[in-house]
Amino acid sequence: MSVDSTDLVELDRTDDLLEVRLNRPDKLNALNPELIEGLHEAFTAVADERGLGIVITGAGRVTCAGMDTEIVSGDYGEYPDLHATLQEVYQLIETHPGPVAIAGRGALVGAGAIISLSCEFVVLSEDATFAIPEVKYDIASARAADRLPDVVGPRAAAELLLTGEEIDPERARSLGLATDVVPSDAVEDRARELVATVGDHDPETIAELIELLNGGADT
Template identity: 30%
Template sequence: MNDGVRIEIDPKTGIGTILLDRPDQRNPLSTNMMRAVTTTLRDMADDERVRVVVLRASGPVFSAGHDLSEMIDRTIEDERVVFDVCTEMMDTVQAIPQPVIAAVQGPAIAAGCQLAASCDLVVASKAAVFGTPGVRIGLFCSTPMVAVTRAVGRKRAMQMLLTGETIDADTAADWGLVNIVVAPEDLESRTRELAVKIAASSPLTLAIGKQAFYRQIDLPQDEAYKLMAETMAANAVTCDAQEGMTAFLEKRTPVWKNE
């Protein structure tokens, strides 16, 4: 794509890769790039070859955040477009049926940190750092705050937001922003290993589970149990669930039909 996004689909593994590819500019999330990512995510959502999506970036920086050149001397209507496009992209990451794994090789800053936090899973290189430093340039990271707070909790999010300081990959893992921290040279292989493991499950079951997770996460416990009991009952009568349970009892590998 000419919007700073490259795409690769491996039908053998079921992995679809989205690559942010403006390394010379530190992969800024311009409106064109964000729209391209959103469109690609939706295309992959409808592609039966794709069971897991990996979001990567080229160069030493995952993403430095919004393209600030788009935000100088603009009207409030123009600024709203930037953040509406951003919100749509973040929502789409969680709305598509396939799990999305961020492979973070370097700094993920401001909206770049938001993008990583919005992904279902994050594998980070030890060279990665995460931060929401907008306060230092007079633009509080209010939209990144939504995703980051849900990942790390109130006090830790406020620390990042108010100080603008970055945290390293190990701290990000300890705080719940990152799942796995690896040596830089192992990032690609470890991410692929995780994606392949996930892709081995029924696509339908993964889609049901991902949607259910985000539906229940902020509900009171009694409402969550009620909704999830019904979700699990509906899941249990699908062909793939019946096949999976039967295969387990028969001690064989299940054959998924995605139905």
């Protein structure tokens, strides 16, 4: 199965790497239904490609500012399938049988930060903002509440989710939310480098390890 780029999701494919670029820079790559559907199609198309490395990034100065504020501030009921589709995107990223890195330039906020929780590698720029501010919009993110305690521990997870306040890149790294922090112009290269290092290993072994990391073992 193959999928082409869309207006809001650009794809650049080589034999061993897929780059997925959010392409809504005028809105800081905030997610809307079309962009979420584009991500869903892109990750569904490669769901069986064991060992394929993926780098998620964004056009412009910000990788992802979260969900479009017109959606989170308005009537969510106008988008009946949006929540379910976004949850499937998180799951597709998490279970992809190859390494997924996100290049966080400028900001990973809200849904962008939650996407990063599904990735094996998270590279942040030195000027990046990391935050999960859903509580400020009266939204309780079940996905973040489920994943964050395993990454940062219950106390830091409570701080991030209950205050909704941003943290700086170095604190994100100290908490285990970021793999590396680099200058803004080096974020994508560092993400590619991490994925390429994994690509040196057996694809079947990598796929098995990712499944184990996601709780796929009985013991």
